Amino acid sequence: MAFFSSAQKPAVHTLRVLAHLLRYPTTALREHAAELRDALRAEAALSPARLVELDALLAHLSQQPALDVEAAYVELFDRGRSTALHLFEHVLGDSRDRGPAMIDLIQTYEKAGLYLDAAELPDHLSVLLEFASTQPAPVAREFLGESAHIVRAIFSALLKRQSPYASVLAAVLEIAGEKAEPVPVAADPGIDESWAEPAVFGGCSTDGQAKPGQPQPIRIVKAVPGRHPSPSPGAQA
Numbered sequence: 001m002a003f004f005s006s007a008q009k010p011a012v013h014t015l016r017v018l019a020h021l022l023r024y025p026t027t028a029l030r031e032h033a034a035e036l037r038d039a040l041r042a043e044a045a046l047s048p049a050r051l052v053e054l055d056a057l058l059a060h061l062s063q064q065p066a067l068d069v070e071a072a073y074v075e076l077f078d079r080g081r082s083t084a085l086h087l088f089e090h091v092l093g094d095s096r097d098r099g100p101a102m103i104d105l106i107q108t109y110e111k112a113g114l115y116l117d118a119a120e121l122p123d124h125l126s127v128l129l130e131f132a133s134t135q136p137a138p139v140a141r142e143f144l145g146e147s148a149h150i151v152r153a154i155f156s157a158l159l160k161r162q163s164p165y166a167s168v169l170a171a172v173l174e175i176a177g178e179k180a181e182p183v184p185v186a187a188d189p190g191i192d193e194s195w196a197e198p199a200v201f202g203g204c205s206t207d208g209q210a211k212p213g214q215p216q217p218i219r220i221v222k223a224v225p226g227r228h229p230s231p232s233p234g235a236q237a
Contacts, residue, residue, distance in 0.1 A: 011045035011140065011175050015133035019126040021054075021168045022085055025061050025069045033062035046171050053167035060164050076165065082157035082185055087150045088123040125151070129172065144176035156182040 017036045020029055029036075037058050040051055061069055077085050084090065092098040105122040109115065109131055116122060128147065132140040144151075155169035159182050170180035 009045045010137050012133050013039045013043045014045040015129045018168050019129035022126040025073050030062045033058040050171050057164040057167050085125045086123050090150050148176050148178045157185045
């Protein structure tokens with residue numbers, strides 16, 4: 001079988017579709033599943049086998065009962081540390097280094113003229129994908145490659161759970177020029193441990209009740225010359 005390389009292929013629409021797929025599965029997203037599938041196939045930035053996998057995920061999201069799809073997303077991405085989509089959680093956890101790392105990432109976006117909605121966190125994988133979609137293909141590939149080891153770990157955790165969302169992480173690795181190969185995954189802490197009450201004066205935590213019950217859609221908006229950048233709720237990237 002010939003090796004498929006996406007190194008020089010533009011992937012603007014593909015990256016944005018992948019970003020949408022990693023967000024909370026709203027009614028609007030599920031209603032536009034066919035359009036998302038068509039965009040992936042029209043750009044052809046991914047291998048045929050990967051496109052088939054993503055077709056299956058889109059079919060699953062659009063055909064299953066809404067409540068089942070939404071509950072599965074929350075259970076998968078909000079209650080599992082190994083499958084968390086906030087990348088710094090995997091390497092920095094709740095350490096003090098996480099704040100400065102967030103600021104550095106925000107500044108990377110702003111230098112490119114892109115600004116996050118005020119309530120969004122810059123290390124969510126869908127934000128990185130949207131940012132990458134605004135960059136030239138070689139730059140996007142290098143940018144995504146820097147976090148490939150984290151993406152591979154999340155991919156492996158999803159694969160272990162037999163989740164169709166693993167295909168999205170595999171697609172990200174493919175665009176980054178990396179192989180979607182599983183690596184060993186540590187077991188998540190038990191539900192009692194991960195949702196335990198924080199210690200008094202223990203500071204903020206991403207565990208338990210400190211995590212949002214439902215992630216909000218992530219948007220990046222371009223700055224308007226001569227105007228102070230401000231978030232535009234609901235604006236599309």
